[in-house]
Amino acid sequence: MQMLDTSKANGQSAAGSVRLEHAVGMHARPAVKLTKLAKKFQAQISIRASDAADWINAKSVAKVMALRAARNSIIQIKASGEDAEAAVAALIALVAADFPDQGP
Amino acid sequence: MNMPTALQGLAYRGRTASIGFAHGPFVRFDADADGGRAAGLPAEEAAALRRAVQLASRQIADLAASVGGEAAQILEFQVALLEDEDFLEPIFAAIGGGDPADAAWSSALDRQIGDYTAATDEYLQARASDLADLRDRVRRILLGAESEPLRLTKGAVICADDLPPSRFLEIDWSGGGGLALLRGSPTSHVAMLARARGIPMVVQLGAISDAGQMALLDGEGAILELDPSAEQVGLFEKRREIHRKKRASARAILRQPAASWRGERIKLLINIQRVDDLEHADAQYADGIGLMRTEFLLGGRELPDEETQYRAYETVLRWAGQRPVTIRTFDAGGDKPVPGFTPTDEANPFLGVRGLRLCLQRPDIFMVQLRALARAAVRGNLKVMFPMVTAPDELEQARALVAEAARGLRAEGVAAAMPELGIMVEVPAAALRIADFKASFFSIGSNDLAQYVLACDRSNGALATLVDPLHPAVLELIARTAEYGRRAGIAVSLCGDMAGDVRCVPALLERGLRELSVNPAALAQIKQAIDRLSSEGSGD
Numbered sequence: 001m002q003m004l005d006t007s008k009a010n011g012q013s014a015a016g017s018v019r020l021e022h023a024v025g026m027h028a029r030p031a032v033k034l035t036k037l038a039k040k041f042q043a044q045i046s047i048r049a050s051d052a053a054d055w056i057n058a059k060s061v062a063k064v065m066a067l068r069a070a071r072n073s074i075i076q077i078k079a080s081g082e083d084a085e086a087a088v089a090a091l092i093a094l095v096a097a098d099f100p101d102q103g104p
Numbered sequence: 105m106n107m108p109t110a111l112q113g114l115a116y117r118g119r120t121a122s123i124g125f126a127h128g129p130f131v132r133f134d135a136d137a138d139g140g141r142a143a144g145l146p147a148e149e150a151a152a153l154r155r156a157v158q159l160a161s162r163q164i165a166d167l168a169a170s171v172g173g174e175a176a177q178i179l180e181f182q183v184a185l186l187e188d189e190d191f192l193e194p195i196f197a198a199i200g201g202g203d204p205a206d207a208a209w210s211s212a213l214d215r216q217i218g219d220y221t222a223a224t225d226e227y228l229q230a231r232a233s234d235l236a237d238l239r240d241r242v243r244r245i246l247l248g249a250e251s252e253p254l255r256l257t258k259g260a261v262i263c264a265d266d267l268p269p270s271r272f273l274e275i276d277w278s279g280g281g282g283l284a285l286l287r288g289s290p291t292s293h294v295a296m297l298a299r300a301r302g303i304p305m306v307v308q309l310g311a312i313s314d315a316g317q318m319a320l321l322d323g324e325g326a327i328l329e330l331d332p333s334a335e336q337v338g339l340f341e342k343r344r345e346i347h348r349k350k351r352a353s354a355r356a357i358l359r360q361p362a363a364s365w366r367g368e369r370i371k372l373l374i375n376i377q378r379v380d381d382l383e384h385a386d387a388q389y390a391d392g393i394g395l396m397r398t399e400f401l402l403g404g405r406e407l408p409d410e411e412t413q414y415r416a417y418e419t420v421l422r423w424a425g426q427r428p429v430t431i432r433t434f435d436a437g438g439d440k441p442v443p444g445f446t447p448t449d450e451a452n453p454f455l456g457v458r459g460l461r462l463c464l465q466r467p468d469i470f471m472v473q474l475r476a477l478a479r480a481a482v483r484g485n486l487k488v489m490f491p492m493v494t495a496p497d498e499l500e501q502a503r504a505l506v507a508e509a510a511r512g513l514r515a516e517g518v519a520a521a522m523p524e525l526g527i528m529v530e531v532p533a534a535a536l537r538i539a540d541f542k543a544s545f546f547s548i549g550s551n552d553l554a555q556y557v558l559a560c561d562r563s564n565g566a567l568a569t570l571v572d573p574l575h576p577a578v579l580e581l582i583a584r585t586a587e588y589g590r591r592a593g594i595a596v597s598l599c600g601d602m603a604g605d606v607r608c609v610p611a612l613l614e615r616g617l618r619e620l621s622v623n624p625a626a627l628a629q630i631k632q633a634i635d636r637l638s639s640e641g642s643g644d
Binding site: 025027028029031032035036057059060061062063065066068 | 191219
């Protein structure tokens with residue numbers, strides 16, 4: 001588990017990254033948890049795996065699954081909107097805690 | 105009848121499948137028996153998919169709650185996918201571009217499944233089957249194979265492309281209503297059910313582009329009017345009133361003495377699908393029950409036990425008193441599949457293991473029915489009839505089983521008797537070789553007889569003009585059967601739709617039939633038709 005920095009600019013957007021340690025990578029169960037949590041925030045949230053070119057919508061389970069993020073890849077997260085900072089922090093905490101069954 | 109001259113934009117004409125009138129809310133129900141689906145406007149298709157997605161979501165969530173554990177987490181993925189706007193958006197876009205809902209849905213899922221299947225990762229490959237499950241669930245809902253129980257406003261006019269008999273039976277018709285089918289056929293099984301229940305039904309209405317709020321359905325004129333003007337409603341109510349008066353005067357005829365034609369007594373019996381049909385106000389005037397179908401007993405989760413069956417048969421015999429009651433053994437197969445009973449792998453079920461053929465192959469199921477019937481035989485005037493008989497040996501095999509059932513019961517100290525045994529005449533071979541059968545009575549099943557003689561699937565609307573029960577070949581077989589019965593002193597009746605069709609009755613009487621069995625709702629009209637023929641014949 002490794003949490004990296006979160007940074008913010010002008011209070012409307014935030015970004016951060018975290019190492020994915022889940023045994024099978026970003027698959028169905030983690031993807032469902034991640035998108036469910038992302039949907040709790042108003043902010044637009046995007047993620048990408050390692051250094052893939054495209055950012056995808058963190059609220060879309062189909063897209064998150066399609067990332068095919070493998071174990072130990074770095075998940076980058078960015079958000080914009082009122083609760084952007086809280087969203088990024090929450091998602092990083094979720095991934096860092098390896099998707100626990102109780103909410104982070 | 106004068107049709108209203110101002111049939112406004114929203115009037116559609118089809119073909120009559122069942123007479124009667126319905127005035128009520130218009131409900132589109134787009135599902136179809138054979139897996140096809142008529143696509144509506146893009147907006148309707150989008151709404152259909154949205155409903156299907158919501159329903160599937162609820163079903164899966166319920167399922168997840170009941171299974172728990174890892175299985176529940178997999179199911180949660182399916183629910184999450186159904187709530188994924190990014191995933192659904194291109195599907196709705198395809199629908200907006202003119203794709204039908206089921207096609208747009210299936211092709212999006214197929215693409216996704218293809219991606220997963222192609223993955224090198226086993227875990228992802230395994231998700232492909234979850235997605236296939238999800239694809240099929242939503243598809244089934246869209247095709248109407250499974251959906252929420254129909255909660256319909258009383259008296260609704262239901263509009264569908266076509267309707268499988270199972271769906272018709274799920275609908276609560278106690279508050280009236282009507283059925284308007286875009287395709288369909290007046291000779292289908294559903295049409296038969298609608299006539300038996302007295303539900304107006306019009307088929308082959310073609311395309312209906314407007315989704316209305318209120319509908320008028322005139323089963324006699326075969327007209328569907330949507331969002332009618334006050335004038336249209338007025339004219340409709342006038343036609344309904346004329347129909348009501350006609351029926352009332354026909355009903356008065358029921359209280360008069362038995363029907364006769366050219367000095368000969370004509371027996372009018374009734375067909376019932378279930379015990380409740382005896383509650384029809386006109387049933388009491390029948391000369392007996394010409395056909396009690398027993399397939400309703402097969403509708404439950406499990407096959408009915410002897411006691412359940414006995415109670416049903418005994419109730420009907422008690423109702424009938426001294427009058428004869430003809431009970432037909434299970435006629436499953438063909439267009440009446442029964443899970444766990446009928447074969448599932450037949451290429452042509454109408455020519456397959458159905459009727460008595462099936463019962464003889466399944467003595468485990470058949471003997472239960474025969475025991476119940478042998479017990480009921482001591483309670484009234486019971487006749488037992490076997491359907492779909494081709495060869496005399498089939499009747500003899502069945503007779504041996506009935507005798508065995510009666511013997512077994514008596515050995516157990518249970519009262520039982522051999523009922524009279526007869527056959528349905530619906531296979532052309534049986535009609536042609538009628539003298540070979542040692543039956544106590546014959547009943548002509550004109551629907552199947554016509555279907556087999558004319559080689560026309562009667563549920564196929566495209567053949568509706570060919571399936572003519574008055575075809576000379578059909579009438580000739582009826583005449584030969586009636587003639588044989590007269591010479592041999594064996595009763596011959598006819599229990600198909602022809603008997604309840606006023607246009608066919610003269611031909612049937614001319615061909616020598618003296619017993620007709622009809623739905624309770626048609627009894628008055630047929631008696632009136634015979635009376636009219638009688639008075640015309642005697643020159644009154």
